[in-house]
Amino acid sequence: MRTIPTSYLLNRLLTLFLTVFIAATLIWIIPRLSPVDPAEIMLGRMAAGAGAVADSEAILAQLRANFGLDDPLFIQYLKYLCNTVTFNFGLSTATFPTPVSALIANALPWTLGLMILSLIVTFIIGNLLGALMVWEESPKLVKVAIPAAMVFTSIPPILSGLLLMWIFAANLRWFPLTGAYGLTVEPGWTWEFAISVLHHGFLPALSIVIVTFGFWALGMRGLMITVQGEDYVTLAKAKGLKPRYILYKYMIRNAILPQITAFALKVGLLIAGQVLVERIFAYNGMGKLLYDAILDQDFPVIQGVSFVIILMTALSVFIVDLIYPFIDPRIRHEAST
Amino acid sequence: MTDASMTRAERRRARRIRRFDNPWLNPKLFWGIGLLLGIVVLGILGRVFWDPELVFVGSGIPKLPPPGFENLRGQAGTFTNPLGTEGSGRDMLALIIIGAPNSLFVGLLASLIGMSIGIFLGFTSGFVGGRTDDVIRVLSDVMITIPPLLILVVFQSAFGDVSLTMMALLIAGFVWQSPTRLIRAQVLSMKQSGYVQMARLSGASTWHIMFKEMLPNLVPYLFGSFIANVTTSIVTAVGLEVLGLGPQRIPTLGRTIYEAINAGALIQNLWWWWGIPTLLLAVMFIGLLLINLGLDEVSNPRLRKLKL
Numbered sequence: 001m002r003t004i005p006t007s008y009l010l011n012r013l014l015t016l017f018l019t020v021f022i023a024a025t026l027i028w029i030i031p032r033l034s035p036v037d038p039a040e041i042m043l044g045r046m047a048a049g050a051g052a053v054a055d056s057e058a059i060l061a062q063l064r065a066n067f068g069l070d071d072p073l074f075i076q077y078l079k080y081l082c083n084t085v086t087f088n089f090g091l092s093t094a095t096f097p098t099p100v101s102a103l104i105a106n107a108l109p110w111t112l113g114l115m116i117l118s119l120i121v122t123f124i125i126g127n128l129l130g131a132l133m134v135w136e137e138s139p140k141l142v143k144v145a146i147p148a149a150m151v152f153t154s155i156p157p158i159l160s161g162l163l164l165m166w167i168f169a170a171n172l173r174w175f176p177l178t179g180a181y182g183l184t185v186e187p188g189w190t191w192e193f194a195i196s197v198l199h200h201g202f203l204p205a206l207s208i209v210i211v212t213f214g215f216w217a218l219g220m221r222g223l224m225i226t227v228q229g230e231d232y233v234t235l236a237k238a239k240g241l242k243p244r245y246i247l248y249k250y251m252i253r254n255a256i257l258p259q260i261t262a263f264a265l266k267v268g269l270l271i272a273g274q275v276l277v278e279r280i281f282a283y284n285g286m287g288k289l290l291y292d293a294i295l296d297q298d299f300p301v302i303q304g305v306s307f308v309i310i311l312m313t314a315l316s317v318f319i320v321d322l323i324y325p326f327i328d329p330r331i332r333h334e335a336s337t
Numbered sequence: 338m339t340d341a342s343m344t345r346a347e348r349r350r351a352r353r354i355r356r357f358d359n360p361w362l363n364p365k366l367f368w369g370i371g372l373l374l375g376i377v378v379l380g381i382l383g384r385v386f387w388d389p390e391l392v393f394v395g396s397g398i399p400k401l402p403p404p405g406f407e408n409l410r411g412q413a414g415t416f417t418n419p420l421g422t423e424g425s426g427r428d429m430l431a432l433i434i435i436g437a438p439n440s441l442f443v444g445l446l447a448s449l450i451g452m453s454i455g456i457f458l459g460f461t462s463g464f465v466g467g468r469t470d471d472v473i474r475v476l477s478d479v480m481i482t483i484p485p486l487l488i489l490v491v492f493q494s495a496f497g498d499v500s501l502t503m504m505a506l507l508i509a510g511f512v513w514q515s516p517t518r519l520i521r522a523q524v525l526s527m528k529q530s531g532y533v534q535m536a537r538l539s540g541a542s543t544w545h546i547m548f549k550e551m552l553p554n555l556v557p558y559l560f561g562s563f564i565a566n567v568t569t570s571i572v573t574a575v576g577l578e579v580l581g582l583g584p585q586r587i588p589t590l591g592r593t594i595y596e597a598i599n600a601g602a603l604i605q606n607l608w609w610w611w612g613i614p615t616l617l618l619a620v621m622f623i624g625l626l627l628i629n630l631g632l633d634e635v636s637n638p639r640l641r642k643l644k645l
Contacts, residue, residue: 019479026483027491034495152619154626156572158579159615162594162603166612170603177604268484269569275486276576280598291580294494302494306487314482 004325016318023310024084027303028077039063041297042093089304094296100304103289108308110180111285114201115274118208126213127259130220131252134228137243146217153214158276161207165280168203175203178282204281208274219262223255230254257328264320268313275309366631372624376437376617383434391418391428392435392588399426403609421609423593424600429613436588437617443505444571450509451570452563455516460547462517463524474521477514485511485569486576493582501584508573512566519562520555527551557636564629568622575618590614 039060046059064070071079083089089100129146132138152160169177181187182196227233228251236246278287286305293301343351383389391397401422404414414421420429462473489507493499499507527533536550577583578591579598597603597611 015475015478015482018475019482022479023483023488026488030488030492031495151623151626154568154622155619156575156622158575158594159619162598162611162615166603166608170606265481268482269572272484272486272573272576276579279580290490294490294580294582297494299494302491306491309487310483313484317482 004322009322012318012321016314019314020311023314024081024307027306028080031299031303032073039069041299042096045093084307087308089307090300092293092298092301094293094298094301100300103301104286104304104308107284107286107289107305110283111274111278111287114204114208114278114283114285115271117201118205118212118274119270121205122209122213123216123259125209126216127220127252127256129213130217131224131247131255133217133221134224135243135247135251137247150214150217153211153217155211156276157208157211157273158280160211161204161277161280164203164207164210176200180284200283204277204283207277208270212270212273215266216259216262219259220255223258224251227251227255257324257330260320260327261324264317267316267320271309271313361635363631363634365627365634369624369627369629369631372620372627373441376441376621376624380434380438383430387430387434389431389435391431394425394427396431397422397426397428399424400605400607400610402607403429406609408607409605420613423610424596424602424607427588429609432588432593433590433613433617436590436593436614437621439501439587440571440574440590440618441621443501443508443574444567446502446505447508447570447574448512448563448566450506451512451566452516452559454509454513455562456520456559458513458517459520460524462521463528464543464547470521473517477517480511481514481518483511485573489573489577490580490582493577498585499583501587501589504574504577504583505570508570511573512569515566516559516562519558523555523558524551527554557632561629561632561636564625564632568625568629571618571621571625590618 042063043056043060047056069076087101087104089104091097092100092103095103129142132142133146165177169175176182176199180197180200181193182200185193185196187193233246233250236250237243241250274285275287275290277283278285279291282288286309289301290305292298293305397418398412399422400408400410401412401418402408402414403419403421404416406421407413418428418430420433422428423432458473458477462470485508488511489504492507533546533550536546541550574583574589575591575594578589579595581595583589583591585592591614593614594611597607597614600607600610602608602610
């Protein structure tokens, strides 16, 4: 078992901590700079619901006290940091008094499920296609078809999502238009529910896959070009090994590892893209939660969702940085990095 | 072989090879720039030959299809609105004439500002070193992880309406990291190279070394990073618009898509409403991708041998 130098670990931990800290601070400062008063929005919502609100001044004062807006700013900030660390984002103002953390806990599994599924599929397809583009033995058709398909990979997943929705959901009606599972299905560990979830999740996942595999394919292509010229590949050919064997055991195995670090650079964009896909498919994940919160001006939810997504991003980068030396023995951490 | 001993055909071929050997003249770069220029030209010519006043609500019959198609109410499209109209009667052609260049503008402006910050910080970091370098490096490592979309969502939902320039400025705050890192790494490696040592020995100022000796070598990388950032900025801007944020009073492609989804344009088969902005954005992104691939060939000669 190889070990990671402590200084490297500390460095990564510091970056993780700083990322989360800066993000949390930005999320706190920005609404404080704005002239909008959350207590007044809350009161406005009550007035809209009931027609009129008696004694509004007293209610406003009470709401401000509840939100902790009477404290000095510094105390508010410290309280906020403590709460954030314990995932206590306060109560949602739109669906008062549901805790924001409960809303996020409901939405998170959907987002994670969709993300992990589409990521695995994309990673496999993308790397395989990227490798085939460079491999000398691959059929001519592959070398023409993949680059043509690649053009579409520059498009963000909302656009592909719209197109797929229009073709397969609105016109052909093969897949449902929105939602994460059917309205008539009871959530639970039943086959019926599982099939409904897969049926609903297919289009969102596909719209992410078809526009992101090209990123991996392009990266893989670059790495394969480098590997192709290596002496060990030439030697393997000279030994008369089967081309397919050389491709899998010699070329892809050596080229694929740096691809894992590419994930760390891309993860932020991937998550942001998925948030938007969830919004257009009204998929029950973080994206829909965020969108609904924006519509309702539900600040605690917006802050909570943003924080959790940034935390997810920072954690994935951290994990990739840590596990990478274990996967790729060629990498040695310098004490100073 | 001298020039005189070649046949005419040989000479012509040699000239052609020399011409195509210039990496800046590759077809991908050409087509990519062409697509983007197309959008700019659409914006300019559109304002001259078409009435931009038609972007106002109610300037036509709502939900009218392009000529040759019929909508669900059986209305046929006319040439008064060659690309149809959207849900509140705005002319689609006028909408994209105003909206498409706006998206490109946000991307270019944000990326340009991000690039300038990146060049400044990258050179500072690479040259000064020490504590300054540590701070800049850690800061760019940290900021590269934070997805711009989410911070901007918090910002815009707190502040409400923003202008296009303001949105570009906000996005610029999140696209300086990759140029910074790139330039820092290049500067560190170039500092050791012979020609920089030579320039230093011959008494050139730091300023001269930075801008006359190093910067020209960085140009292909800088362009690549710039284009990648334009893409990121446009994606972020469109993302905000599709979430219902971003400029509220100026027509943008993202906002048109947002309104189309909210009005159920997919179910009602009003494909021109969401489809035309989607197509234009796709053209923009494909153009940017082609430019980036073309620039890759400039900076990485090994790729030139392979066809993509």
